[in-house]
Amino acid sequence: MIKISEPARETPVRAQVDVLVVGGGPAGIMAAEAAAGEGLKVMLIESRGYLGGNLTIGLPILAFLDVNGKQCVKGLPQDFVDRLRKRGAATPHYPCKLHMSFTMTDPEADKDVALEIMKEKGVEVLFYVFASDVVKEGNVVKGVFIESKAGREAILAKTVIDCTGDGDVACRAGVRMFKGDSDGGMQPPTLMYSMRGVDVDALRDAIVNHPEEFDMDTMPHEQFKRDKFITVGLRNQILKAQAAGLDIPVARTILITGLASDEIWVNMTRVSGTDSTLPESYTRGEIIARDQMRVITEYLRRFVPGFAGAWVDRVSPFMGIRESRQTECEYMLTGEDIISSRRFPDCIAVAGYPLDIHHSTGGDCTMVFATDNYDIPYGCLIPKGVGNLLVAGRCSGYTHEAMASTRVMSTCMAVGEAAGRAARLALRQGVPPSALDVDVLRKELKDTGAYLG
Ligand SMILES: Cc1cc2nc3c(=O)[nH]c(=O)nc-3n(C[C@H](O)[C@H](O)[C@H](O)COP(=O)(O)OP(=O)(O)OC[C@H]3O[C@@H](n4cnc5c(N)ncnc54)[C@H](O)[C@@H]3O)c2cc1C
Numbered sequence: 139m140i141k142i143s144e145p146a147r148e149t150p151v152r153a154q155v156d157v158l159v160v161g162g163g164p165a166g167i168m169a170a171e172a173a174a175g176e177g178l179k180v181m182l183i184e185s186r187g188y189l190g191g192n193l194t195i196g197l198p199i200l201a202f203l204d205v206n207g208k209q210c211v212k213g214l215p216q217d218f219v220d221r222l223r224k225r226g227a228a229t230p231h232y233p234c235k236l237h238m239s240f241t242m243t244d245p246e247a248d249k250d251v252a253l254e255i256m257k258e259k260g261v262e263v264l265f266y267v268f269a270s271d272v273v274k275e276g277n278v279v280k281g282v283f284i285e286s287k288a289g290r291e292a293i294l295a296k297t298v299i300d301c302t303g304d305g306d307v308a309c310r311a312g313v314r315m316f317k318g319d320s321d322g323g324m325q326p327p328t329l330m331y332s333m334r335g336v337d338v339d340a341l342r343d344a345i346v347n348h349p350e351e352f353d354m355d356t357m358p359h360e361q362f363k364r365d366k367f368i369t370v371g372l373r374n375q376i377l378k379a380q381a382a383g384l385d386i387p388v389a390r391t392i393l394i395t396g397l398a399s400d401e402i403w404v405n406m407t408r409v410s411g412t413d414s415t416l417p418e419s420y421t422r423g424e425i426i427a428r429d430q431m432r433v434i435t436e437y438l439r440r441f442v443p444g445f446a447g448a449w450v451d452r453v454s455p456f457m458g459i460r461e462s463r464q465t466e467c468e469y470m471l472t473g474e475d476i477i478s479s480r481r482f483p484d485c486i487a488v489a490g491y492p493l494d495i496h497h498s499t500g501g502d503c504t505m506v507f508a509t510d511n512y513d514i515p516y517g518c519l520i521p522k523g524v525g526n527l528l529v530a531g532r533c534s535g536y537t538h539e540a541m542a543s544t545r546v547m548s549t550c551m552a553v554g555e556a557a558g559r560a561a562r563l564a565l566r567q568g569v570p571p572s573a574l575d576v577d578v579l580r581k582e583l584k585d586t587g588a589y590l591g
Contacts, residue, residue: 149283151292153262155179157561158295160269160282163191164199164547165531165554166301167252168214172558173299174259178565181293182261183284185268186455189252191303193547194245195454196330196403198368198394200546202231203239204490204511211488213588215551219243221251227397229366235357236370236505238490241548244397267291269302272311278525278570279311297561297571298527301554304415305463305533313521314466317413319538323498325460327414329407329427333438334451336402338395341444345369352443355390369393375441384437387430388501391442401451406434410499414459424457459532460496460545467535468572469517476512476543481591484576485513486556486583488591489549495542513591514544516576519557525570530557556583 157173159166162184170182188194199219204210209231219241222228227247231239256263266286273281273292281294300307309315318324344352345362354362354371361367372391379386392405407430412423431453438445464470473493474480490511496503518535519528531550532541544553559582564574584590 149290149292151294152284153181154294155181156296156565157181157299157558158183158281158293158297159299159301159558160307161191161301161303161531162189162252162263163301163303163531163550164193165550165557166191166299167218167255168551168554169299169301169530169558170261171214171255171259172555173561174261176562176566178562180259180261181264181295182256183264183267183269183293185266187265188249189256189263190245190248192458193243193248195456195458196245196332196394196396196452197405197458197547198240198242199548200240201238201489201491202241202548203233205238205508206510207233208511210490210511210589211548211552213552213583213586214555215548216587218251218255218551221254222247229397232364232366234368235361236355237368240368242366242394242397269306270310272307274311277523279307279527282307296526296565299557299561300465300527300529300533301531303459303462303532305465305529308465308521308524308527308529308533309463311521311524311527313524315463316466316538317463318461318498324413324462325496325542326408326410326498327412327423327457327459328405329424329431329457330403330405330454331431331450332396332401332403332452333435333445333448334398334401335448336400337444337447338399338402339444341442342367344443366395368395372442376437379437379441384433386434386437386501390503402448404434404438407431408496408501409457414462420457427457461538461541463533464536464538464541465529465533466522467518467529468520468522469515469535471514471518471536471540471544473506473537473539473542476540477506477508479508479510479512482513482515484516485590486516486519486576486579487514487549487552488512488589489514489544489552491543491546491549493539493542495539514549514553516556516560516579519553519560520572525572528557528561528571530554552588555588559583
């Protein structure tokens with residue numbers, strides 16, 4: 139690769155804050171909200187022009203409830219849903235045999251509610267800036283460099299929380315990062331889109347009345363008698379479509395009823411081999427996914443009951459990333475920890491979703507269920523070898539297997555809340571986040587309504 143030298147330059151400091159949250163997805167929103175208070179200056183930066191990250195691409199929030207139907211995520215994430223419900227912009231937590239529970243929300247209301255909270259809590263939000271590097275002194279993170287239309291600037295912070303999903307800050311800080319399984323294979327991404335004009339009753343009736351033809355993976359057909367549901371199955375229909383020459387990239391038809399009565403979100407494009415940390419790879423993925431969308435739409439219209447007169451209504455503004463970098467942290471949660479429902483004395487969040495691994499090649503998926511929920515320890519938020527940095531959300535300290543469970547948004551939100559509270563409490567104690575008395579964090583989490591078992 140050809141390289142060029144850049145001249146040394148002085149970089150303007152745009153802001154100096156106490157806590158800087160990088161990335162405004164489900165984890166980042168909760169982190170910023172939880173960090174705010176006690177007169178601290180909290181800033182949330184986001185490369186897009188709205189908050190919400192993957193929460194805005196038409197996905198339901200999975201697993202507020204655990205495998206036994208017990209609510210294992212409460213606290214600020216529940217408060218977020220309560221605010222949405224007051225505006226008629228979220229469903230209740232519907233129990234589901236495959237997903238533990240699902241909570242559908244309105245993507246536009248998600249953006250509004252997130253901003254409303256930031257305003258209430260006095261969090262300064264800055265859009266359209268990309269954190270491209272870190273300001274470091276020795277092994278201590280002192281802030282980030284950002285790039286935007288205003289050029290290159292720095293934001294200095296006493297504590298930085300990396301909620302970028304891809305672990306951009308941790309990576310630039312030199313923390314060891316991991317990608318995928320032992321062969322580097324990562325769960326593939328999906329470009330979500332919605333269809334309107336769907337006869338949802340016709341779809342439901344087909345599944346309920348003809349389960350032998352309209353098959354659902356392990357889900358009892360009674361589950362489809364209610365208003366809202368997620369289909370994961372219709373494998374027979376995909377086989378028929380493939381026999382008719384349609385190139386469908388997945389083995390299962392995943393459809394999610396939207397908030398409008400004729401609306402379905404389609405979770406079926408899949409571009410194996412995409413790496414969201416490489417722009418040329420992500421670009422290729424976006425282009426292929428748009429082609430797939432056209433074929434899948436034809437499949438739905440021709441082979442799935444209720445879709446004959448349906449049209450594409452909204453396409454998510456970006457292809458959603460299931461997996462990229464994981465950060466090496468003081469503790470790396472494993473699939474075994476999850477399956478054995480392991481308890482940790484420094485538990486800062488409880489999660490209840492199975493290991494749900496969309497295969498890195500081919501179109502199928504493996505799900506492994508536990509019999510109870512499990513703990514997430516504080517060590518999963520503390521990157522190894524670098525000070526004043528926390529990582530929260532998809533990119534926290536989880537192995538490839540473990541992240542297949544912890545990646546769901548209820549868990550990302552709960553972990554984001556813990557990271558935000560930890561940042562504030564550490565500043566109050568005058569110690570780096572790695573030296574925080576976790577019992578104090580656990581007490582605050584419990585006192586403010588979080589569920590820790
Ligand atoms: C197709 C698909 C289906 C899924 N299905 C479900 C589901 O049904 N239910 C469920 O609960 N979960 C689901 N998930 C998982 C879930 O959506 C994600 O794991 C979760 O949203 C991760 O949250 P996060 O806050 O860590 O990251 P994200 O939601 O990715 O948010 C990260 C934010 O950081 C910003 N950002 C990134 N880098 C930078 C940077 N360098 N500088 C500034 N800003 C930056 C991004 O723009 C984004 O807003 C699915 C994921 C995908 C992709």
